[in-house]
Amino acid sequence: MSTTALLEDTKLGPKAGGLYRHQNFLTGIITGGLAMLVGWLIAHYTLQSNANWGSDMVVTVTMAAWVVGFMAGIGAFNAVFRWMIGHDQDHEDELYAAGVSQGWKRYFKFCTDHKVVGTQYLVLVMTLFAVGGTLAMIIRTQLISPNNHLISPQTYNAVISIHGMIMIIATIIMVSGPWANFILPIQVGAKDMAFPRLNALSLWLVVAAVPPILISLFIGGVDSGWTTYAPLSVQSPPGQDAFSITIITFVVSVTVAGINTITTTLTMRAKGMTMGRLPIFVWGSIVSAGLGLYAMPAFLAAQSMLLTDRVVGTSFFAPAQGGAGWLYENIFWIMGHPEVYVILIPGVAAAMDVASTFSRKPVFGYKIGIGAFFGLAVLAIMVWAHHMFTTGWAPNLADPWMLTTELISIPTGIFFLVIIGTLWRGSIWTRLPMYWVYLFLWNFIIGGVTGIYLSDVPADQYFHGDMFVTAHFHYTLLGGAMIGATAALCYWFPKMSGRMLNERIGKTAFWVVAIFFQVTYFGMFWEGFQGMPRRIAAYAPYFHTANVIATVGAYGLFLGWVILLYALIHSWMNGKVAPSNPWHAKSLEWHISSPPPLENFLVDPIVTSDPYTYGEDEAATPAKNPTPATVGSSEEGAH
Amino acid sequence: MSSNHEDIKREQIAEAVEGWTHGGPLYRRPAFRIMILVVLFSAFGIWAAAFFTDKIMPSILSTQMGSVHDTVILFTVLAAPVSALVYAIAAYSVYKWRRTGGDEPPPDGPPIRENTLVTSLWLGMSVILVVVLLVWGMTALSSENQGQLKPVTVDVYGQQWLWTFKYPGTGVESNQLVVPTGRQIRFVITSYDVTHGFWPNSLGVQVDANPGFNTYITADPTKTGQFAVRCSQLCGLYHAYMDANGKVVTPAQFSAWLISQGASSSAANAYALGGK
Numbered sequence A: 001m002s003t004t005a006l007l008e009d010t011k012l013g014p015k016a017g018g019l020y021r022h023q024n025f026l027t028g029i030i031t032g033g034l035a036m037l038v039g040w041l042i043a044h045y046t047l048q049s050n051a052n053w054g055s056d057m058v059v060t061v062t063m064a065a066w067v068v069g070f071m072a073g074i075g076a077f078n079a080v081f082r083w084m085i086g087h088d089q090d091h092e093d094e095l096y097a098a099g100v101s102q103g104w105k106r107y108f109k110f111c112t113d114h115k116v117v118g119t120q121y122l123v124l125v126m127t128l129f130a131v132g133g134t135l136a137m138i139i140r141t142q143l144i145s146p147n148n149h150l151i152s153p154q155t156y157n158a159v160i161s162i163h164g165m166i167m168i169i170a171t172i173i174m175v176s177g178p179w180a181n182f183i184l185p186i187q188v189g190a191k192d193m194a195f196p197r198l199n200a201l202s203l204w205l206v207v208a209a210v211p212p213i214l215i216s217l218f219i220g221g222v223d224s225g226w227t228t229y230a231p232l233s234v235q236s237p238p239g240q241d242a243f244s245i246t247i248i249t250f251v252v253s254v255t256v257a258g259i260n261t262i263t264t265t266l267t268m269r270a271k272g273m274t275m276g277r278l279p280i281f282v283w284g285s286i287v288s289a290g291l292g293l294y295a296m297p298a299f300l301a302a303q304s305m306l307l308t309d310r311v312v313g314t315s316f317f318a319p320a321q322g323g324a325g326w327l328y329e330n331i332f333w334i335m336g337h338p339e340v341y342v343i344l345i346p347g348v349a350a351a352m353d354v355a356s357t358f359s360r361k362p363v364f365g366y367k368i369g370i371g372a373f374f375g376l377a378v379l380a381i382m383v384w385a386h387h388m389f390t391t392g393w394a395p396n397l398a399d400p401w402m403l404t405t406e407l408i409s410i411p412t413g414i415f416f417l418v419i420i421g422t423l424w425r426g427s428i429w430t431r432l433p434m435y436w437v438y439l440f441l442w443n444f445i446i447g448g449v450t451g452i453y454l455s456d457v458p459a460d461q462y463f464h465g466d467m468f469v470t471a472h473f474h475y476t477l478l479g480g481a482m483i484g485a486t487a488a489l490c491y492w493f494p495k496m497s498g499r500m501l502n503e504r505i506g507k508t509a510f511w512v513v514a515i516f517f518q519v520t521y522f523g524m525f526w527e528g529f530q531g532m533p534r535r536i537a538a539y540a541p542y543f544h545t546a547n548v549i550a551t552v553g554a555y556g557l558f559l560g561w562v563i564l565l566y567a568l569i570h571s572w573m574n575g576k577v578a579p580s581n582p583w584h585a586k587s588l589e590w591h592i593s594s595p596p597p598l599e600n601f602l603v604d605p606i607v608t609s610d611p612y613t614y615g616e617d618e619a620a621t622p623a624k625n626p627t628p629a630t631v632g633s634s635e636e637g638a639h
Numbered sequence B: 001m002s003s004n005h006e007d008i009k010r011e012q013i014a015e016a017v018e019g020w021t022h023g024g025p026l027y028r029r030p031a032f033r034i035m036i037l038v039v040l041f042s043a044f045g046i047w048a049a050a051f052f053t054d055k056i057m058p059s060i061l062s063t064q065m066g067s068v069h070d071t072v073i074l075f076t077v078l079a080a081p082v083s084a085l086v087y088a089i090a091a092y093s094v095y096k097w098r099r100t101g102g103d104e105p106p107p108d109g110p111p112i113r114e115n116t117l118v119t120s121l122w123l124g125m126s127v128i129l130v131v132v133l134l135v136w137g138m139t140a141l142s143s144e145n146q147g148q149l150k151p152v153t154v155d156v157y158g159q160q161w162l163w164t165f166k167y168p169g170t171g172v173e174s175n176q177l178v179v180p181t182g183r184q185i186r187f188v189i190t191s192y193d194v195t196h197g198f199w200p201n202s203l204g205v206q207v208d209a210n211p212g213f214n215t216y217i218t219a220d221p222t223k224t225g226q227f228a229v230r231c232s233q234l235c236g237l238y239h240a241y242m243d244a245n246g247k248v249v250t251p252a253q254f255s256a257w258l259i260s261q262g263a264s265s266s267a268a269n270a271y272a273l274g275g276k
Helices: A018-022 A025-046 A054-074 A078-084 A091-097 A103-108 A114-142 A153-176 A178-182 A184-188 A196-216 A239-267 A280-311 A325-359 A366-380 A384-388 A395-407 A409-423 A432-455 A457-463 A467-497 A503-530 A541-574 B003-021 B030-056 B063-097 B116-142 B251-260 B265-273
Strands: A428-430 B098-100 B152-159 B162-167 B172-174 B177-180 B185-191 B196-200 B207-209 B215-219 B225-231 B244-249
Touching (some): A018 A091, A025 A196, A054 A239, A054 A280, A103 A114, A114 A153, A114 A178, A114 A196, A114 A541, A153 A196, A153 A239, A153 A325, A178 A184, A178 A239, A178 A280, A178 A325, A178 A467, A184 A280, A196 A239, A239 A280, A325 A366, A325 A384, A325 A409, A325 A428, A366 A409, A395 A457, A409 B063, A428 B063, A432 A457, A432 A503, A432 B063, A432 B116, A457 B063, A457 B116, A467 A541, A503 B030, B030 B063, B063 B098, B063 B116, B152 B177, B152 B207, B162 B177, B162 B244, B185 B196, B207 B215, B244 B251, B251 B265
Parallel strands (some): B152 B185, B177 B244
Antiparallel strands (some): B152 B162, B162 B172, B196 B207, B225 B244
16 A cells, blocks of 8 residues: 555645535535425415415425435536536546545545445435334334224325335345445446446435435325325325425436446446456346336336326326326336336345355356346336236236246246355355345245246235235345345445454344244235235234234344344444455455555456356466456455 | 366366265265255145145135135145255255355365256246246136126225125115125226225135226135125225125025115016026
């Protein structure tokens, strides 16, 4: 480190960054709040008089003003504005925007360094999980007895809707946010993302999107679930308007982030980093991002149309004026099904890489695994109507939808083949990340098998819309994707924080999560078989036993996550300092210091093999380490 | 890569395959032990499915509900061995090859990057399973009950937060769903306000009630008994309370019930007992 000057240590002039110097999270909130106030005043005094949809207009304008104000306040538009007036940023400004010489403050700024953005995403995702998880605890507590009056039915409906949507937002970004931003550019050998400003934009758009959906809880709430089916959602309280603003903002963020991930991978790879040498996690991330580019705009369309139905009286989804609820349902699920694979694929891909590192073996079936990602992505866009088997829409198409849905089991089956093929005869190194891979296998199988019951139209005639479905998708999204993401978290935590994760606490968290997860969703499967509908605030007494099991399990599960959170915070503050390559893994991020320096590589890496050369004769695969990549405090020289 | 390296790789892979089937006495071979695990895991899965369908699910009052039960059992029987194989291999890998903890990684495993035979078998197995699932589902979908008698039509109306059932031709309107055995029931479903989900659960059918137009579903009750009609689509404030009682009765009881609800006896008999 002493011989090479790091970019971080560059001395910047007192004016570098211009307006950026004075902008941070706090100014964003203040500007956003002021914009809200102005928006509210204008809307209140000009639009409120309209008796039909006055309050909806006011809420919409206020929330949109918040988003724009917050983004302006944090500095999202500075560079664009300066470019428009002919004073483009100079090099010092760019360095300032990348966080040079700001210490911890850069984590609260519109920072273009991909590692800062990745860390910000991680904290954001955990915050969202904390909010969503707390809402889940409220739901489970309400359901602990058949006719509980803990919260009113209206609050209950709002809570389940916001729990669902917050968790969907969090899971969509839980891998593509922290890891596709922090790790992926390093893995491909890039110094940053292709579009650093868009990277910061995508993060802060999510931050801007969160308050409206939380505010919605206090202005009547959303009473139609996270799916917000029309026509009910057309008549919902004003909370629905805030919800729509959140979604519209979030979709822009996901789209921007997806373009960035794909462009980075396609154009920023280091010398010798052919597509065939990419870690499989990178493949998973770009397939997921591409699928998101297809899927998410449909959500924007659905919510925009819903919002105009509510605010200016269009009637896309209002049956009395020629609209159709089925139109909403179709557009929604054209987003909704691909979206679950947007969530799933990067989690699975990360689990594959973790499995490889901790079995000391190459990923088994690298190519067919990538093929399965693409296969799943293509099938994903052709299965949406299986969510509508029981709506009565297009009954003649039941057979084709059943076919495409059941075909899904082929690529997902390959995921299992890849992972167990990787484990087979490996030297299973039982460190914390590997624990989560095993839990992923256990859960995702159950999620997958229960999915095939639902893919069968006659069986779905019973199970649709009941707790069986709830248990099923929690097994896939939480038990599968999120556990995969947790494996990724424990795997990359040392790289990100520069500290080792405390494995003793981590393993305690693992066992609590693993066991209570099964208890919780066993209870929900039980409810589902008994025929308890989803989303009900009270239930018949014979569902009681199963609900008690689910609630007790949920408390334990929550506790498990809290323990993990404690392990993370504790280790981040006091953990043992991490070496550059604690797992002796081979992808590029492990060849630079932990945490990596600004712009990652001081010398451009040259890649001569893929990162899976475990057990292969080192002499026969000469430069498995990209020779000149060693920078900073890396200990690679020791090997 | 040098040919020397290729040789080493081939040796390691050969050794890996060898260990799979030829590791000493039968009970010590991985293949055998994994098969034992597969059988155990499968048996547990199938037992669980049988337990859930027999003990937990509402009783079977219609052909459709019977088909739900059969589907759960059949799919479990098909899926359990596959899942069990994954579990068995995962469990065996931890049992057999684990190297606990330590800051230094264990020595590398054999570099098995792919295996065409295994991959092909796995893919072939998936395809066969999908075909079986699909044929099963399509058969169940297309099996129309060819009853001798014309179906009994029941008009179903959903509204926030109440079900109303009308028995056309008899003038009977009730909040209770009563249907006879031995006849196909044709439900004509609509809603007065928002989307509801009509779900007479022991009949094993479900369809949404949409405002403005009708949807249809048929059920073939086979056995008398009570069941619950629930709303399966979140429909607003009191969605949780949108239940109705349902009952499957004999045709004679059905006719008597219609009369008790105010139908004339001729209309009730014509409706309940039907004609060709």
